[in-house]
Amino acid sequence: MEINNKKIEVLFSNKDIIQRVKEIALELNKKYNGEEVYAICVLKGAVMFATELVKHIESPLKMEFIRLSSYLGGTNTTGKVNAVDIALPDLNHKNVLIIEDIVDTGLTAKFLTDFIKLNFKTKSTVFVSLLDKKITRKVDIEPDFYGFEIDDKFVVGYGLDYDGYYRNLDYVGYLSK
Helix, strand or coil: CCEEEEEEEECHHHHHHHHHHHHHHHHHHHHHHCCEEEEEEEEECCCCHHHHHHHCCCCCCCEEEEEEEEEEECCCEEEEEEEEEEECCCCCCCEEEEECCCCCCCHHHHHHHHHHHCCCCCCCCEEEEEECCHHHHCCCCCEEEEEECCCCEEEEEECCCECCCCCCCEEEECCCC
C-alpha cells in the first residue's frame, strides 16, 4: 500500500499486536483482581486497541469514549491539545483505565491525565498505550503499560491514521522513504 508515493512497511503484525495486548490484559487482570473498571478510550485512534484490550479484561467493565486531537491532518502535531468531546461520568472512587493509541510528544497524555486528576478522586488511574514513541517526548509522562516502543516514524494502521485514512489496517505500519 502507498501514501503520497511512500510505501507502508509493516512494523507490527496483527499477530504481534494481539499477543502483546493479551500480555497487557494479564497484567491488568492481576491489578484489578475482579474489581469494576471504567475504560476510557481516546477516539479515534485508540478504538481498535481498546476494543481488543477490553475483550481480555476479566473485571466488570464500562467503556467511555472521549475525543482529543492534536493533529489537523498531515504528519505533524500542532503542539496544542483540542478537547473535542471530553464528557465523562462520575469517576470518583473508580478504577480508571485510560486507553490511548500512541504517546509521542506526551501532550495529549498529560492533558488527559491532568484532567482526570483535577476533576476526580479515582481509586486508581492506569494509563495504557499501544505505542510509545519516547524519542519525541516533550513532557514528562510515561504510560503505565504500552504495547511497543517505536522510534521516530510516522505510523498508521490499527486505528492510527494519515488524514483519516488507514485506520482499518489490521497491523501497524510506517511510511518508508
